[in-house]
Amino acid sequence: MNRESVTVALIGLTTLEALGVRYMLLDEDRVKVVTYDDFPEFSPFSESADAYVVSCDCFVRNLDFFLPRKVKTVTVGRDAMKGERLIGASSDESDISHLLSDLVSSLRESDENPGDLSVREKEVLRLIAAGKINKEIADELCISVNTVISHRKNISVKLGIKSASGLSLYAMMNGLI
């Protein structure tokens, strides 16, 4: 079953950091973003959030909460603190975009049956089958090319099909085109 939407909580970020992350999540389909100044403000609403983008300081101060939820958490902080899901001051824009996109996709996948495509993925698949390239798909759906690449990757993983013409065949077999 697909989630209606994914709620991402931004906790303890500076105004600029929060604006940047919020802007990058605009590309994602059915994502609700809620900003909290710090953990005490967030705490009463913690159950309503599906994923967390949190400052390093806030992460360290609230390890009891974030460590068990590490796979749903992206930390924002100093470059010296290297981590798998860390956004630093000099992180590349496309890396951040991929990181956030993967975070949201992984949440959706955890709720879906393998092979179930989201509405957005079906739209991307339909356009792949129509022979459109990534840039054309991005323009048509008003999303970034990086997001299209991320959707393509997820579609291939879910369906087990690697080639573009294989994806077209799948779309044809399943009445998507």
Next chain:
Amino acid sequence: MALYHKESKLADAVMSHPRLISVINRLGIRLGVGDSTIGSICREAGIDTDFFLSVINTFLNEDYFPVNARGTFSLEKTIDYLHTTSLFYQRVQMPNIERHFNSLMQRSGNDNNLGLLLHFFAEMKTQLADCIEYDEKVFYPSLRKGVVPPDLDRMVSGHSEVEEKLHDLLYFFVVHLTGGYDENLCVAVISAVFMLEKDYCQNNRIRNRILLPMVEKLGKSDAGHES
């Protein structure tokens, strides 16, 4: 997976990995290998033992990178091997799949999606033929003249797309086949595609790990002469 060396017995290697039969054939060795070691068989057949070992070890091991690939192997021999491989695909494996596929279509009803899979197979076959034509008419002749061929990326991506399509064809059979069909003939088609897919992936490894480093070396030497 164990690596083979010149003291290994070829018969043991082939008994453990029957897929090697077509590989040793392409390298000029026929069955009836006796009890001899790889080193002595290669010596008698006039084959570079290191090259032979690199080919079979790369073929069998996904993680194996031949240490000598930039060194002493003969470019001619590597091209000869890949050329023979392409002939094997075109003259043996593709016609074999086609024959089984046509029988499957004739012996199965119309309530299935085999027609779509046959169309997908035909598309893959055309792309494979294009890749081989490019290799034979442009890529190999250019290398034989000691010149780095144009469109190297096109060659690599073309072969990699064929590999993906072979994988997808198998996957469609296993996961998405619908309706009634002749089970025995379906197994025959899938087995033939599976054999080709394995062989093709393994030979792409040989192309990427043995031939391409040689091309890279050739490019550097060209650049050296120009400067």
